[in-house]
Amino acid sequence: MSLKPGLPHFFSQAVIDFLEKNESDFITLWQEQIILDQADVHKEKVKENGYLMYALIKNTLLDTVTEDDVQQLAYKVAKERVEANINIGDFVYNVNxxxxxxxxxxxxxxVSRTQLAAIIDQIxxxxxxxxxxxxxxxxxIKxxxxxxKKLFINQTHKDKLAILGQMSSSFVHEFRNPLTSIIGFNKLLRTEYPNIKYLDIIELELDQLKFRITQFLHTSKLDFIENPKEIVILNDLLDEILNFLYPSIVDSDVQISTDIDPTIKIEAHKDEIKQVFLNVLFNSIDAVIQxxxxxxxxxxxxLxxxxxxxxxxxxxxxIPLEVQETIFEPFYTTKELGTGIGLFVCRKIIEKHLGELTCFSDEHKTTFCIHLPI
Incomplete structure (x- = not known):
């Protein structure tokens, strides 16, 4: 079935005869003015397709073209434009x-202007x-x-996390047992010989090492230990965390101020929420010392x-705008010795608690914002 009813044959034929008489001039002029990227793997086909479109228009004037004919040529050209990976704007320009x-x-x-109006409308x-x-x-197609590509990237992330989860299991068996023994014996030493210097520093460093190991474990979904949730007073938890970080705060000469409503409570897995606050504060300390x-x-x-x-x-x-969301992706890091898993784990934990973790940064300050249900 044709696209639209044809014109009287002799008018259409007169236009076609004129076009064929001047075909060489028309094709040459078009080829001289089109946009043709030299990197286009199908650049020769651009000219070939132009001629095919010209032939299709001539057949249109004879009312011998169906919509399927137009569609087939259009699909052929679209596929080649995708393969060439060239700006689609160039294609639209060349067609017009x-x-x-x-x-x-x-x-x-x-042909008279009256009859040409209908022919031009058809074209x-x-x-x-x-x-x-x-x-x-x-x-x-695009x-x-x-x-x-998204599926491939997501699958790659899953594969990496699966491998990291396996590594974490091995890591735990190799390090957790001796670490637990060292922490235990250090506590015994503090009890039996309270005057020995530096035992408190050793305990803090061991706790930080334990925290890093736990952080690695949380990269695998299977490693979230489903302990019951408990009521957590945020003021008390944050005080505990700041005391834990005190050596790092002093060593980095950082000023920390707080404005915490002491009445706020949440229901949460305390160790996991603690890990989030620790990680965000560690990152903040690393940022300000720059x-x-x-x-x-x-x-x-x-509230x-x-x-x-x-x-x-x-x-x-x-933090540049284009990086503010990327920092939550696994294995993305701006630190020389970073693993790129800290903020990924933090967001994962907060989302598990039905909350949200976001970042905003400008030339004055960077803010990590955590929303949690009451």
């Missing part, structure tokens, strides 16, 4: 250039149909490619509607 030149040539024929309709099918197919004094970290905790909001702000370097 061909349309404009073709209409200019048609207007020079001996425009065909070009519109062709562009629609080509761009639609191009977008469809979207499919993007989905396949700048001159004063090095400032501010910790705020308040907002039916949520608890905890904000950890620091005056370290700005």
């Amino acid at each position: 250039l061909g349309r404009s030149l073709l209409i200019k040539f048609v207007l020079q024929s001996d 425009n309709t065909q070009f519109d149909q062709f562009c629609y099918h080509a761009v639609t197919k191009y977008t469809e 979207n499919t490619e993007l989905e396949e 700048r001159e004094k004063p090095r400032i970290i501010h910790l705020t905790c308040y 907002d509607a039916k949520r608890v909001v905890i904000e950890v702000s620091n005056n370290g370097p700005m």
